[in-house]
Amino acid sequence: xxxxxxxxxxxxxxxxxxxxxxxxxxxxxxxxxxxxxxxxxxxxxxxxxxxxxxxxxxxxxxxxxxxxxxxxxxxxxxxxxxxxxxxxxxxxxxxxxxxxxxxxxxxxxxxxxxxxxxxxxxxxxxxxxxxxxxxxxxxxxxxxxxxxxxxxxxxxxxxxxxxxxxxxxxxxxxxxxxxxxxxxxxxxxxxxxxxxxxxxxxxxxxxxxxxxxxxxxxxxxxxxxxxxxxxxxxxxxxxxxxxxxxxxxxxxxxxxxxxxxxxxxxxxxxxxxxxxxxxxxxxxxx
Amino acid sequence: xxxxxxxxxxxxxxxxxxxxxxxxxxxxxxxxxxxxxxxxxxxxxxxxxxxxxxxxxxxxxxxxxxxxxxxxxxxxxxxxxxxxxxxxxxxxxxxxxxxxxxxxxxxxxxxxxxxxxxxxxxxxxxxxxxxxxxxxxxxxxxxxxxxxxxxxxxxxxxxxxxxxxxxxxxxxxxxxxxxxxxxxxxxxxxxxxxxxxxxxxxxxxxxxxxxxxxxxxxxxxxxxxxxxxxxxxxxxxxxxxxxxxxxxxxxxxxxxxxxxxxxxxxxxxxxxxxxxxxxxxxxxxxxxxxxxxxxxxxxxxxxxxxxxxxxxxxxxxxxxxxxxxxxxxxxxxxxxxxxxxxxxxx
Amino acid sequence: xxxxxxxxxxxxxxxxxxxxxxxxxxxxxxxxxxxxxxxxxxxxxxxxxxxxxxxxxxxxxxxxxxxxxxxxxxxxxxxxxxxxxxxxxxxxxxxxxxxxxxxxxxxxxxxxxxxxxxxxxxxxxxxxxxxxxxxxxxxxxxxxxxxxxxxxxxxxxxxxxxxxxxxxxxxxxxxxxxxxxxxxxxxxxxxxxxxxxxxxxxxxxxxxxxxxxxxxxxxxxxxxxxxxxxxxxxxxxxxxxxxxxxxxxxxxxxxxxxxxxxxxxxxxxxxxxxxxxxxxxxxxxxxxxxxxxxxxxxxxxxxxxxxxxxxxxxxxxxxxxxxxxxxxxxxxxxxxxxxxxxxxxxxxxxxxxxxxx
Numbered sequence: 004x005x006x007x008x009x010x011x012x013x014x015x016x017x018x019x020x021x022x023x024x025x026x027x028x029x030x031x032x033x034x035x036x037x038x039x040x041x042x043x044x045x046x047x048x049x050x051x052x053x054x055x056x057x058x059x060x061x062x063x064x065x066x067x068x069x070x071x072x073x074x075x076x077x078x079x080x081x082x083x084x085x086x087x088x089x090x091x092x093x094x095x096x097x098x099x100x101x102x103x104x105x106x107x108x109x110x111x112x113x114x115x116x117x118x119x120x121x122x123x124x125x126x127x128x129x130x131x132x133x134x135x136x137x138x139x140x141x142x143x144x145x146x147x148x149x150x151x152x153x154x155x156x157x158x159x160x161x162x163x164x165x166x167x168x169x170x171x172x173x174x175x176x177x178x179x180x181x182x183x184x185x186x187x188x189x190x191x192x193x194x195x196x197x198x199x200x201x202x203x204x205x206x207x208x209x210x211x212x213x214x215x216x217x218x219x220x221x222x223x224x225x226x227x228x229x230x231x232x233x234x235x236x237x238x239x240x241x242x243x244x245x246x247x248x249x250x251x252x253x254x255x256x257x258x259x260x261x262x263x264x265x266x267x268x269x270x271x272x273x274x275x276x277x278x279x280x281x282x283x284x285x286x287x288x289x
Numbered sequence: 290x291x292x293x294x295x296x297x298x299x300x301x302x303x304x305x306x307x308x309x310x311x312x313x314x315x316x317x318x319x320x321x322x323x324x325x326x327x328x329x330x331x332x333x334x335x336x337x338x339x340x341x342x343x344x345x346x347x348x349x350x351x352x353x354x355x356x357x358x359x360x361x362x363x364x365x366x367x368x369x370x371x372x373x374x375x376x377x378x379x380x381x382x383x384x385x386x387x388x389x390x391x392x393x394x395x396x397x398x399x400x401x402x403x404x405x406x407x408x409x410x411x412x413x414x415x416x417x418x419x420x421x422x423x424x425x426x427x428x429x430x431x432x433x434x435x436x437x438x439x440x441x442x443x444x445x446x447x448x449x450x451x452x453x454x455x456x457x458x459x460x461x462x463x464x465x466x467x468x469x470x471x472x473x474x475x476x477x478x479x480x481x482x483x484x485x486x487x488x489x490x491x492x493x494x495x496x497x498x499x500x501x502x503x504x505x506x507x508x509x510x511x512x513x514x515x516x517x518x519x520x521x522x523x524x525x526x527x528x529x530x531x532x533x534x535x536x537x538x539x540x541x542x543x544x545x546x547x548x549x550x551x552x553x554x555x556x557x558x559x560x561x562x563x564x565x566x567x568x569x570x571x572x573x574x575x576x577x578x579x580x581x582x583x584x585x586x587x588x589x590x591x592x593x594x595x596x597x598x599x600x601x602x603x604x605x606x607x608x609x610x611x612x613x614x615x616x617x618x619x620x621x622x623x624x625x626x627x628x629x630x631x632x633x634x635x
Numbered sequence: 636x637x638x639x640x641x642x643x644x645x646x647x648x649x650x651x652x653x654x655x656x657x658x659x660x661x662x663x664x665x666x667x668x669x670x671x672x673x674x675x676x677x678x679x680x681x682x683x684x685x686x687x688x689x690x691x692x693x694x695x696x697x698x699x700x701x702x703x704x705x706x707x708x709x710x711x712x713x714x715x716x717x718x719x720x721x722x723x724x725x726x727x728x729x730x731x732x733x734x735x736x737x738x739x740x741x742x743x744x745x746x747x748x749x750x751x752x753x754x755x756x757x758x759x760x761x762x763x764x765x766x767x768x769x770x771x772x773x774x775x776x777x778x779x780x781x782x783x784x785x786x787x788x789x790x791x792x793x794x795x796x797x798x799x800x801x802x803x804x805x806x807x808x809x810x811x812x813x814x815x816x817x818x819x820x821x822x823x824x825x826x827x828x829x830x831x832x833x834x835x836x837x838x839x840x841x842x843x844x845x846x847x848x849x850x851x852x853x854x855x856x857x858x859x860x861x862x863x864x865x866x867x868x869x870x871x872x873x874x875x876x877x878x879x880x881x882x883x884x885x886x887x888x889x890x891x892x893x894x895x896x897x898x899x900x901x902x903x904x905x906x907x908x909x910x911x912x913x914x915x916x917x918x919x920x921x922x923x924x925x926x927x928x929x930x931x932x933x934x935x936x937x938x939x940x941x942x943x944x945x946x947x948x949x950x951x952x953x954x955x956x957x958x959x960x961x962x963x964x965x966x967x968x969x970x971x972x973x974x975x976x977x978x979x980x981x982x983x984x985x986x987x988x989x990x991x992x
Contacts (some may be wrong), residue, residue, distance in 0.1 A: 015802060055883055078891030085885040091936040095644060105879055105890040107936050110872050113646050113743070113939065114658035136644040185684065312783055392812065396819075437984075438752060455749040458815055459983055462920050466976035469845050470969070473838060487826045562819065617825030622816040626798060629812035 004030045005051055005162065005195070009060035011204050012043070012050040012217075020046045021217040028210075030161070033194045035208035037201055043217040045086070045196045048166050051195065052083040057092025064162070078106035079102035081141065082160040084151055085169045090139040096150045097135040100125050103157030125156040129183065142202065152183060163187070165196040167168050169203065200237075203254045205229050213237045296540055304575045314575065320404045322371070327455040329367045331357060332600055361494070370613070373554045374564060378552035378591025379417050379512050380571065381565020382583050386523040387543050389569065391628065392454050395551040399460030401491025403434025404555035406464045413471045413478045413615040420500045424556040428504070432550030435544055436458060437563075445488045488561035488614020490599050501557040508549035512584050515542055520580040554564040561614040563621025564591055570628070572626045652726040663940035666933050670947040672953055674728065681958040682720045684965075689715070718852070726851040727971065728950035729810040729859040730912040731922050735949020736870050736942055738923025739930070740901050743877040743938065745807035748986070752909040754811055754925035755902070758790025759818035761913040763825045764843050764956050769840040770832035780843075781858070781914045788910035791817060796902065803897055846919030846972025848957055855915045862911040867946065874938035877901065881936070919972045921979025922949050928986060952978075 005028040012021040021043045025271055027035050028051075036044040049055040051062055053069055062069050069077055082103075090099055103125070104118045126132045129149045134142060139150055148168060167253040168184070169177040177200075185207055188194050198204045204211050213221040215229055215237050221228045234242045240257055247254040248270060331337050337355050345356035345366075361619040394400050408423050415422060437460055438453065451506025466485070472479040483492075518539045522529045529536050554561065572586040595613065598620060602611040646664070649656040665763045682694045689697075696702040698715045700707060737752040745754070753759065768780055795817050799809040825844075829837050840874025842849075864968060879887040884894050912919070926949035927941070934940050935950075956974040963969055 049885075052889060056834060073891075074888075074893055075891035078889060081889075083885070083889040083958050085883065085889075087888060088883060093935050094937065096933070097644065098935070099882075100888070102882065103886055104876055105875065108875065111655050112876075113875060114649070114656045116649065116656075119647060133642075136642045144691070352776070397815070401705060441982075452747075453745070454812065454815060458818075459749065459751075459921075459980075462975050463980040466920060466973055470973045473841050473970070474847065476834060476838060479838065479841075483837070484830050485824075485837075487830045515824060533810060562823075568820055609831065611827065615823040615827045618819050622820040622823075625816040625819070626813050629816065630798070631808055 004028065004057070004065060005062040005193075007047075007051065007060070008063065010047075010050055010057050010062060011059035012046050012055050013058050014046075014055075019058065019217065021050060024217065024219060025060075026212065026219065026222070028193070028195055031188075031191060031195050032209040032267075033188050033196070033207055034212060035204035035210050036195070036197045036214060037199070037204050037237070038220075041213040041236075044214050046088055046217075047051070047214065048083075048164055048195065048197050052081060052164055053077060054083065055086075062163065068166075073104040075100035075106050076140045078160075080160055081162045081164065082155040084155050085166065087171065088151055090147075090150075091139060093138050094140075095136050096131055096142070097126070098124065099139050099150055100153045100157050103154040103185050106158060121159060125153040128156060129153040143176070144172045144177050148172060148176070148180050149183065152180070153186075155247050156187070161191070162193045162195070166195070167197050167199060170199065177203065201229065201234070201255045205254065206247065206250050226255050229255060241250075247285045275281075293418070305490055309351040311576060315582075315585060315589065318586065318593070322589055322593050324517045325593050325600075326371065328369055329370070329596050329600050330363045332485075332603060351544065362483065365493050365495050365498055366490050366599070367556055367596065368634035369498055370490050370595045372502055372505055373490070373558045373561060373570075374496065374591040374593070374595030376508065376550040376559060378548045378568035378572075378587040379509060379584055379592075380554070382569040382587040383512055383519060383543050383547055383550075384565065385569050386519040386580055386583070388453060389523055389525070390453055392566065392625070394563065394565030394567075395465055395554075396546065396560065397461075397566060398434070398438045398457035399464060400431050400434045400438070400547070401555055401560035401562060402461040402464040402549045403437075404428070404431040404552050405560040406468045407433075407488065409468050409471055409478070409482055412473055412482050423626065424500050424504070424553070427556035428548060428552035431555060432548045434546050435551075436468075439540070439544055457601055478506075485559040486489035487612035488617070489558040489612045490595075491610055493558065497557060500539070501553045504549050505557075507544045508553065509588065511542070511598035513581075515546075516580040516584045519584075520578065523578065523580065523634065540570065555582050559612075559614060561575070561595070561617050563617045563625070564595060567621050567624045570596060570624075613630065641807060657939055658936055658937075660940045662934045662935050663944060666944050667947060668684055668945065670951055672945070674951045677951065677954050677958060678724055678728075679959070681724050681954060682716055684958060685715070685720060687711070687715050697786045699766075705888070722853045723848045724853045724858050724954055724957060725856050726859065726915060727953040729856070729863060730848070730916045730919065731926070731949035731951070731953030732867075732946035733859070733908040733912040733949075734919065734923040735864055735926035735945045735952075736867065736929075737912070738949075739927040739938070739942060739945045740870060740877065740905040741872075741923070742927055743881045744898055744905075745811060746881060746883070747807065747811070748928065749858040749924070750811065751921075752905065752912075753818070753918070755795045755814045755906060756791040756817040756821060757788045757906055757909045758913055758918040758920075759821040759825070761785070761788040761910065762918050763787055763791075763821045763828075764824045765843055765917075766840045769843065770828045770836045771834075782897045785910050785914045788905065788913055791821065792902070792906040792910075796899075805898070806896075842970060843917045844972075845970045846917040846975070847970040848916050849970070851915065857914055859911060864906065866904050866907050866911070870901075870908070871939075871942050873897075873901055873904065874942055877938040877942075879947055881938075889901070917970075917972065919953070919975055921975045922952055925979055925982055925986075926952055 007024055010021060010024045011019055013019045024047065036047060043260060046055065051059060053074070056070065065195045066078070070097060092150055096121040100122050101118070104122065108118065129152060131146065131149055132155055134146060139147060140265055142150065168180055172180065181203060184194050184196070208225060209224065211225050213226040213233060220237050221233045229244055231242055233254060234240055242258055243256045245254050245256060292482040325621045327339060327342060330342050331339055341355050342359060345359040349360065350356055379396060384393040384395065384398065385391055389612040404427040407426040411422050412520065438456060452479050474475070518534060521532060522536060522539055526536055568587050568591040569583060571590055572583045576586050598616045602613045602616040605611050605616070643659055646661050647656065647658045679691055679694050683689055683691050693702070693712055694716065697712045698864065702712060706712070733751050738750070741750040741752060742748055746840055761784040765780060767782045768775060768783050769777070795810065795814045796805055798807040799813045801809065829840060832840070871885050876892055879892045880894065880897065887894050909923070927945050930941055930945040930948050934944050953971065956971050956978065960969040960971050960974045
């Protein structure tokens with residue numbers, strides 16, 4: 004369980020981005036941090052790992068201050084995947100995933116049998132076994148992101164923090180990655196991710212934390228958090244909220260200035276699912 | 290890894306915040322320059338009073354020794370300093386605007402080293418060559434070096450400031466070792482040329498000024514003519530293209546101008562670094578980011594700086610004369626460090 | 636469903652009784668063998684080449700000690716091989732290896748493929764110290780030149796690091812830029828010395844500055860072996876953290892790497908290697924830049940295998956460069972630093988065409 008208490012974060016001693024924020028993230032859940040650009044969600048995520056030192060307050064993992072822990076100990080419990088990571092040229096998928104074993108290795112044991120086994124399993128779980136010997140930069144965006152997630156998997160942490168894992172991916176790959184994360188969550192991992200797509204957050208998260216100006220505006224299950232009032236407050240956007248006919252979760256419908264067109268078809272499936280992915284796309288697309 | 294650079298001090302307004310102040314400001318700078326020139330002429334192994342200087346200029350009497358000194362030694366030297374300072378500063382301003390890299394100048398990007406090598410090569414191959422030969426060599430050397438650096442910028446699709454700097458460092462290293470190879474082989478060339486390779490205003494005479502001044506003049510005029518286009522391209526190449534600018538032509542033209550200015554400066558006084566680095570920043574501090582003003586201000590401030598540096602170089606270790614290139618490095622490098630510490634985000 | 640077999644591109648080394656294990660790209664042993672063989676051939680050719688004529692067979696026999704004692708030129712052969720040629724070639728090899736590994740470390744730490752060993756101003760510092768000694772301090776004997784150069788190198792690196800340190804971190808970008816600036820300052824003072832010094836001293840200084848292995852003897856070899864036997868294993872052990880740092884500070888921190896501390900440690904190793912190399916052979920450029928690139932194309936970027944291979948590549952390059960330097964304007968000799976520059980720049984051009992980031 005991760006707990007932030009009166010946490011304030013700033014960059015290089017400059018303006019405070021996150022203001023005296025207190026937050027409890029429940030273990031075993033998927034939590035999504037959402038908000039407009041500059042609201043501090045990425046900053047908060049980095050503060051929850053050790054990437055950013057608090058200028059005030061503290062972060063506790065299972066009751067222990069994360070900055071008091073030894074770096075390697077924390078690395079075995081908490082993994083972080085930053086936004087748009089880059090791999091060195093020519094590094095193969097297997098080599099990248101193998102790096103995830105770092106916190107469990109030392110100068111003498113740099114590649115134990117256990118390491119090898121776990122990396123193999125991580126590759127299998129992310130369906131990358133066939134790609135293991137290919138350089139990471141030759142993969143598609145979605146595969147590449149899966150490789151990074153496999154690396155985080157190999158780290159064998161209970162908690163996984165991800166900063167915008169779906170940005171820059173096309174839609175099919177976004178859903179692919181999110182489904183993978185949901186699978187990992189079902190196996191017991193706590194997932195905390197920054198998402199910029201509110202509807203994806205609604206669909207996949209157990210808890211949504213909405214931020215504005217470095218403070219929490221709303222927190223709770225998607226049904227509670229995604230309301231027109233909250234969307235207006237957090238994003239400055241007029242919106243309607245309906246129930247997503249495919250998943251049953253809240254669906255945010257922005258109200259812009261454009262006049263609505265007359266709908267020809269309301270649903271291709273009449274609520275009945277054909278193939279999970281294509282049905283979702285068609286339903287949302289209309 | 291990307292290097293975000295605070296290029297244009299966006300949260301700071303320029304000192305001369307009202308447009309009305311820009312032209313008067315330039316005049317004041319010019320007056321300052323005149324004062325520095327006068328001061329510089331009075332300084333030397335034998336200090337000469339301003340009255341004598343005035344006389345030598347307007348009532349020249351060749352029997353008076355001081356008048357001779359002023360006309361044959363000090364005036365050309367000071368003039369050379371002005372020309373070199375202005376040329377290098379404007380070249381630096383163009384490069385910084387063009388590459389959107391606040392750490393660019395002809396020294397760092399290896400253009401000076403290329404020009405210097407060409408001159409050393411000519412000195413080695415042709416013994417004592419004519420002034421024209423040196424000038425042409427400097428231009429060719431500068432041209433090749435600039436082409437190299439341009440190639441990097443073009444091929445790497447907008448090289449980051451860091452990458453360009455490193456490329457310049459490596460180019461300089463390469464060219465310097467070639468220069469050294471020659472200087473090791475031939476002691477005679479070494480003897481003749483080594484003072485010049487440090488960047489020196491001593492011993493400049495009107496002949497060489499007459500040779501190189503036209504090149505630099507063309508460069509300056511050209512720079513003023515395309516100053517508005519440089520402002521546009523400094524906003525970003527995509528933006529400039531979107532506004533309808535023919536960025537390729539501008540880049541080529543600017544490149545030619547940089548070669549004229551740096552090559553001419555090197556032919557005149559050897560490779561002097563950091564002028565082009567430091568001056569545009571100072572100019573932008575005063576006038577903002579409109580290159581129609583940055584360029585003329587750079588020229589004047591550059592002339593002032595080199596003149597002052599030369600004065601310092603002459604009195605620092607009297608009677609020994611520190612090459613002005615060394616003095617500029619001692620002044621400019623700390624400024625570069627300041628830029629690296631405060632203006633470059635990781 | 637097709638069988639999903641993991642395609643092994645690595646070799647796991649796990650001795651049975653010892654709790655020790657590491658992983659190597661499978662191309663590494665082959666490359667190592669090839670490089671050693673190549674170096675050996677060039678070594679023989681290099682020893683063979685010279686004013687004093689010997690056949691390759693003579694060379695091999697002298698080296699392996701199988702030359703019959705009653706051979707008419709026995710004494711001469713042994714003298715030439717063991718006293719003159721072998722030590723200098725060994726120095727070239729060791730210096731090349733040191734610079735290559737140092738360059739590889741720098742490139743990984745700064746995550747910049749254009750970084751090279753001298754980037755913290757180490758070479759400029761050593762150069763200035765040496766030049767001051769040669770040109771100005773005539774009363775002081777030149778035997779302390781190595782020490783002086785070494786001190787100059789280390790001091791400069793320390794100053795650069797200190798200046799790049801801001802709010803608890805010395806970011807790679809700042810390190811590079813400040814290194815460039817300091818190198819400029821030191822370079823200009825060096826230039827000043829070269830301009831005003833006695834012409835003979837200056838020429839001597841120039842030779843040192845360009846980098847040369849002329850006249851290097853077994854003392855130099857011993858000094859290098861001493862330093863490198865400490866620093867190289869340390870570098871190899873740091874391969875894992877180099878891998879992690881190469882992925883970015885954030886991911887490395889996520890792995891539990893103490894980024895600033897590791898970076899400082901690795902910098903010390905790199906500076907130490909560079910300082911040793913520069914002290915013995917002067918400022919040789921480009922090896923440290925290019926050898927890692929070549930190695931990455933041969934065996935990939937994973938540092939466990941990449942570092943040892945880089946050492947071999949660097950060593951081979953310099954031994955080859957030395958041979959070329961002695962051959963191209965024979966009987967005169969072109970300093971090794973010039974050759975590396977002449978080879979280096981075109982290859983660097985090629986690199987820049989490739990790296991379109």
